[in-house]
Amino acid sequence: MKIIIAGAGATGTHLAKLLSRDHQDCTLIDEHPERLGTMASDYDIMTMQGSPTSIKVLEDAGVGNAALFVAVTPDESRNMNACIIAHNIGAKKTVARIDNYEYLSKKLIPFFKNIGIDSLIYPEVLAAQDINNGLKMSWVRQRWDVHNGELVMLGVKLRETCEILNKPLRELCGPDDPYHIVAIKRENDTIIPGGNDVLKNLDMAYFMTTVDYIPYIRKISGKEHYADVKNVIIMGGGKTAVRAALITPDYMNVKIIEKDEKRCEKLNLLLSDNDTMVIHGDGRDIELLTEEGIKNTQAFVALTGNAETNILACLSAKRMGVGKTIAMVENLDYVSMAESLDIGTIINKKTVAAAHIYQMMIDANVTNMRSLMTADSDVAEFTAAENSPVTKKPVKNLGLPFGMTIGGLVRNDVGMLVNGNSQIQAGDSVMVFCHKHNLKKVEKFFKPRKFL
Structure with missing residues (x-):
């Protein structure tokens, strides 16, 4: 598959590295050679210096034969124009990064498709959604909903209070039990568990369950003492903070602490129809945090552009008694450190x-x-096609690749768990957990067979 990425910033280079790992035919374009750096020599990709809105540059890059064209430069207008040009040259699918929220309206999807833009991404909105998922369930590290919440995956850090430690999973997760453990992250290893595996203290366990049994998962994992989030302090008033504040549930009280006075004025305008309180100050200032009620705050969210600052601020908040902390960590080199610091x-x-x-x-x-950084894995919702291999045999006989597991499915808008004897049907929405990001190896199970 030929893929062209315009923009060698954080998102573009990260995506190019993922594609290199999959041995895709990938070309990365940027006007600035210093951004391209050593990408071509360090990874199995092509690089090209030039403007993403230059017809000649796009033609030279082979966009006419591209299955996917992705524009993720910092300039929204340039991204959209590049996609329109790429589409007209021959790219089959196009994606543009944007920062205008109104463009995400569902009623505009046909309009953008008509002009040649198949998909729009607003990273700050996607991040804000993940933040709010974390705030709604203070005892959960990660939450992922399938089919509007009919099926739910919960990433839970286990402590000594967990009831199900040190017991073989075959005794815990039978066919009739209301949850499955689809993966375990233990120190630096991710385990796709079998019946003889056990959960241990400090494991990150990934539970698959239905929405009705979330309180049960909370009980057995020993998290009932966690206070529900009502008061939130956000450090840093960037785009992600604004989007998070705008979609926070009404029962939560949100305060944003921002160092830049002019940005505070802008925040007050952006959040004028919202109850969010904007405070001018430094979110690392202990005296300020105390004055703003950190002792009665259940969640602290650090969203500055500096990973070290965010990590240290969350550690301070934990020492001051905050139960739930969320840190923006843009430098992937710091992710494992942040995880080890809990x-x-x-x-x-x-x-x-x-x-x-x-x-x-x-x-x-x-x-x-969704990509689960801490588990080096992906989860995705596949729809089983008519006559696809996944519908032909019970799950235990499918011959799924190593590192892949099916955690559950949604049929006729009803979530249900899956075991080895389950038979997937055409039209089912199926939750797939895949270690080492090998989702491309999974697709053949859900596509219709060419010859019957």
């Missing part, structure tokens, strides 16, 4: 955006894909 939920805009783009490469009906 920061809580970690947000990375470029991996969120890259996962959204990556799902467009899958040659099957796949939606709602």
Whole structure:
């Protein structure tokens, strides 16, 4: 598959690295040679210096034969123009990064498709959605909903209070039990568990369950003492903070602390119809945090542009008694460190955006894909096609690739768990957990057979 990426910033380079790992035919374009750096020599991709809106540059890059064209430069207008040009030259699918929220309206989808833009991504909106998922369930590190919440995956950090530690999973997750453990992250390893595996203290366990049993998962994982989030302090008033504040549930009280006085004035305008309080100050100032009620705050969210600052601020908030902390960590080199320091939920805009783009490469009906940085894995919602291999045999006989597991499915808008004897039907929405980001190996199971 030929893929062209315009923009060698954080999202573009991260996506190019993912594609290099999959041995895709990838070309990365940027006007500035220093941004391209050593990408061509360090990874299995082509690089090209030039403007993404230059017809000659795009033609030279081979956009006429591209299955996917992705424009992720910092300039929204340039991205959209590049996609329109690429589409007219011959690119089959196009994706543009934007920062105008109104463009995401569902009623505008046909308009953008008509002019040659198949998909729009706003990384800050995607990150804000993940932040709010974390705030709604203070005891969960990660949450992922399938089919509007009919099926739910919960990433939970286990402590000594967990009831199900040190017991073989075959005794815990039988066919009639209301949850499955689809993966375990233990220190630096991700385990796709079998019946003899056990959960241990400090594991990150990924539970698949239905929405009705979320309180049960909370009980058995020993998280009932976690206070529900009502008061939130956000450090940093960037785009992600604004989007997060705008979609926070009404029962939560949100304060944004921002160092830049002019930005505070802008925030007050952007949030004028919202109850969010904007405070001019430094979110690392202990005296300020105390004055603003950190002792009565259940969640602290650090969203500055500096990963180290965010990590340290979350550690300080934890020492001051905050139960839930969320840190924006854009430098992937710091993710493992943040995890080892037990920061809580970690947000990375470029991996969120890259996962959204990556799902467009899958040659099957796949939606709602998420990349789990801490587990080096992806989860995605596949729809089983008529006559696809996944519908021909019980799950235990499918011969699924190593590192892949099916956690559940939604049939006729009803979520249900899957075991080895389950038979997937055409039209089912199926939750797939895939270690080592090998979703491309999964697509063949959900596509219709060419010869019957």
